[in-house]
Amino acid sequence: MVTSSQARAATPAVETQHYKAEVRNLNFYYGSFHSLKNISFKLEANKATALIGPSGCGKSTLLRCFNRLHDLYPGNRYEGSIVLLPDNVNILDRKVDPIEVRMRIGMVFQKPNPFPKSIFENVAYGLRVRGMNNKTELADRVEAALKGAALWEEVNHRLDDLAFNLSGGQQQRLCIARALATDPEILLFDEPTSALDPIATSSIEELIQDIKHKVTILIVTHNMQQAARVSDYTAYMYLGDLIEFGVTSELFVKPKDKRTEDYITGRFG
Amino acid sequence: MNTEKPSPPSARLDAAAIAELIRTGKRKELVFAILGVFCLAIAILTLTAAFLSLLLDGWSRIRPEFFVNFPSRRAAEAGILSAWVGSFMVLIVTMVAAVPLGVGAAIYLEEYGQKGGWIKDVIEINVTNLAGVPSIIYGLLALGLFVYYFKFGQSVLSAGLTLALLILPIVIVATREALRSVPVHIREAAYGVGATRWQMVSQHLVPYSAGGILTGIIIGLARAIGETAPVITIGALTFIAFLPPSPISTEPPFLNFDWLFSPFTVLPIQMFNWVSRPDSSFHASAAGAGLVLLAMCLAMNALAIYIRYQVRKKIKW
Numbered sequence: 001m002v003t004s005s006q007a008r009a010a011t012p013a014v015e016t017q018h019y020k021a022e023v024r025n026l027n028f029y030y031g032s033f034h035s036l037k038n039i040s041f042k043l044e045a046n047k048a049t050a051l052i053g054p055s056g057c058g059k060s061t062l063l064r065c066f067n068r069l070h071d072l073y074p075g076n077r078y079e080g081s082i083v084l085l086p087d088n089v090n091i092l093d094r095k096v097d098p099i100e101v102r103m104r105i106g107m108v109f110q111k112p113n114p115f116p117k118s119i120f121e122n123v124a125y126g127l128r129v130r131g132m133n134n135k136t137e138l139a140d141r142v143e144a145a146l147k148g149a150a151l152w153e154e155v156n157h158r159l160d161d162l163a164f165n166l167s168g169g170q171q172q173r174l175c176i177a178r179a180l181a182t183d184p185e186i187l188l189f190d191e192p193t194s195a196l197d198p199i200a201t202s203s204i205e206e207l208i209q210d211i212k213h214k215v216t217i218l219i220v221t222h223n224m225q226q227a228a229r230v231s232d233y234t235a236y237m238y239l240g241d242l243i244e245f246g247v248t249s250e251l252f253v254k255p256k257d258k259r260t261e262d263y264i265t266g267r268f269g
Numbered sequence: 270m271n272t273e274k275p276s277p278p279s280a281r282l283d284a285a286a287i288a289e290l291i292r293t294g295k296r297k298e299l300v301f302a303i304l305g306v307f308c309l310a311i312a313i314l315t316l317t318a319a320f321l322s323l324l325l326d327g328w329s330r331i332r333p334e335f336f337v338n339f340p341s342r343r344a345a346e347a348g349i350l351s352a353w354v355g356s357f358m359v360l361i362v363t364m365v366a367a368v369p370l371g372v373g374a375a376i377y378l379e380e381y382g383q384k385g386g387w388i389k390d391v392i393e394i395n396v397t398n399l400a401g402v403p404s405i406i407y408g409l410l411a412l413g414l415f416v417y418y419f420k421f422g423q424s425v426l427s428a429g430l431t432l433a434l435l436i437l438p439i440v441i442v443a444t445r446e447a448l449r450s451v452p453v454h455i456r457e458a459a460y461g462v463g464a465t466r467w468q469m470v471s472q473h474l475v476p477y478s479a480g481g482i483l484t485g486i487i488i489g490l491a492r493a494i495g496e497t498a499p500v501i502t503i504g505a506l507t508f509i510a511f512l513p514p515s516p517i518s519t520e521p522p523f524l525n526f527d528w529l530f531s532p533f534t535v536l537p538i539q540m541f542n543w544v545s546r547p548d549s550s551f552h553a554s555a556a557g558a559g560l561v562l563l564a565m566c567l568a569m570n571a572l573a574i575y576i577r578y579q580v581r582k583k584i585k586w
Contacts, residue, residue, distance in 0.1 A: 072460060074384050103463035113454040116477055116584045126462035164585065178462065 020045040020186060020216040021066075025080035026092075028061055028070070035061050037240045038080070043186070045085075048208060048217040050231035050248065052224060054263065057237040059220045063188050066091070066218060067105045068098035084185070103130065106179030106215075107188040111195050112171035114163035114178075119146075119155050122163045122174055126182040141181055148214075149177035150207055169200025176207060180215070187211070189219040193226065205230050224264055228252050236260045323563065327556025335557055339510040340539065344550035349558050351509040352539035355425070356494055356565075358513060358528060359535055362429020363436065363493050368486055370433070371440030372475075378441070379448045380470055400438035407435045408502025416503050423504035425513060426529040431499050436489035443485020447478035452586045480580025484573040491569040495562060497537040507542040509534045536562045 021043040028036035036058050043049055051059040061070075068091065070076040081090040084104070091101045106126075114122050123142040124132075132138060142159075146152040151173045155166070163174055172192060179187055189208070193201040208217060208230045221227050227234050227248065234248045236257075244251060244260040255261040282290070338348025374392070382389030411431035421427045451474050459469040475482070513531035517523060536558055543555035 099463050107461040113458040129464050
């Protein structure tokens with residue numbers, strides 16, 4: 001369980017690794033409902049970490065702690081910390097403005113959610129929020145982000161089209177481009193392919209592999225094959241507890257906890 | 270109680286029984302449909318009858334002179350120039366006052382007010398109650414507040430502000446509905462890239478719900494244009510043979526606001542005045558003014574429907 005992952009984190013092989021964030025004793029409450037229970041793990045830089053588990057296990061709740069989206073709704077409370085490395089800031093600290101956190105940590109949502117604006121304006125929005133107005137600089141960055149999201153070839157001739165005219169898979173890649181445009185340190189994916197068909201899904205999965213070298217990835221998925229395909233580390237959660245955390249290939253082949261084994265072999269969930 | 274019950278007989282029906290059931294069901298459906306059409310017909314026929322009677326009585330007056338003549342002692346020469354100009358000016362004041370107040374209040378209630386906070390609750394209860402206050406009460410309030418306390422007099426400004434108060438609840442409710450129709454995932458998308466609340470509101474919520482907000486404003490204004498009681502209460506004159514001073518002048522500073530403090534009349538009051546005269550030839554003038562008023566209201570409502578349709582076509586969440 002938690003202790004075993006901490007023990008593994010202390011082995012010499014792991015110490016040479018480079019971490020982007022560390023979750024320490026994180027508890028989260030929706031009103032009086034204790035939704036995340038004492039979660040601790042480390043996020044390795046430029047790797048993909050998957051959060052898996054049955055519905056209601058808290059994986060999306062955990063993800064949304066990383067950019068303080070819970071702050072938007074009343075009655076939510078965090079305890080413990082998520083420390084962003086190397087600057088060693090606890091992003092859950094009340095003194096840290098959630099807007100600063102969201103500027104550093106991007107998010108891609110479950111349902112593609114482009115704005116009803118042009119393709120260009122969608123990608124440029126994060127830059128505009130940062131006060132960037134220079135046309136050529138915006139154009140350069142939008143192009144780079146669209147290339148990064150493997151969408152440039154499909155849309156470069158119609159950047160002024162309404163984003164709603166794109167297909168579902170293209171809209172999701174547009175949302176990835178919007179998040180990439182501002183060079184986030186961590187990119188959060190909340191079941192990014194659950195609203196997409198298999199072809200669009202595989203293009204998003206490829207994309208996640210491609211962008212790992214520049215951004216650390218945390219992805220929630222209810223699809224275990226997807227976790228196995230895209231992630232380097234996997235965390236299995238159940239009823240708000242982090243049951244097991246480990247290297248994806250090991251966790252899926254020989255899980256240490258009985259509950260993880262039951263879940264990944266399809267005995268429940 | 271754990272003894273085994275005998276299984277019930279099969280619920281399967283033969284074809285004839287099914288056909289009979291469907292027949293009975295459809296008969297009931299037909300009865301309801303006829304009843305529905307009847308109810309609808311009463312409403313529509315009443316409106317059509319009113320419209321036709323106005324048309325028959327008033328159509329003879331709908332000539333260009335009717336719109337450019339002042340009211341007169343002779344019915345044949347009486348026109349609605351001062352009335353429609355007055356209505357128009359009052360409506361401008363109403364719009365300028367009600368739109369920022371109503372939209373601002375709605376944005377506060379939807380986005381800024383603490384959920385469950387007492388300030389929000391108090392405002393919300395007030396807004397709901399305001400919508401049900403009889404319009405003559407607004408007239409009394411305005412008489413005391415705008416006409417005497419603020420000394421705006423019996424002017425275009427007083428009337429416009431009064432009607433603004435009257436339609437404020439309409440604008441607020443429509444704006445809140447429109448804001449609420451923007452899905453949560455669009456808000457989160459904006460917050461997700463680091464937008465502040467104000468950026469989210471001004472760059473996303475308001476533009477995306479502009480169609481709905483505009484529709485609410487127009488419907489509110491259509492209500493305001495036909496209001497009579499509060500405007501009479503604050504003392505609109507019934508016989509005005511001059512126009513308020515022009516807002517645009519040839520000398521610097523080119524704009525003047527004297528028209529705000531000018532006495533005025535509006536279409537429904539003009540109509541009321543003509544109807545109450547014993548000379549029946551004025552009744553035709555009243556019907557003519559009624560037609561113009563009705564046409565303006567219908568045109569505004571049609572515009573609202575058109576805008577809503579255009580917006581729905583463009584943005585599908």
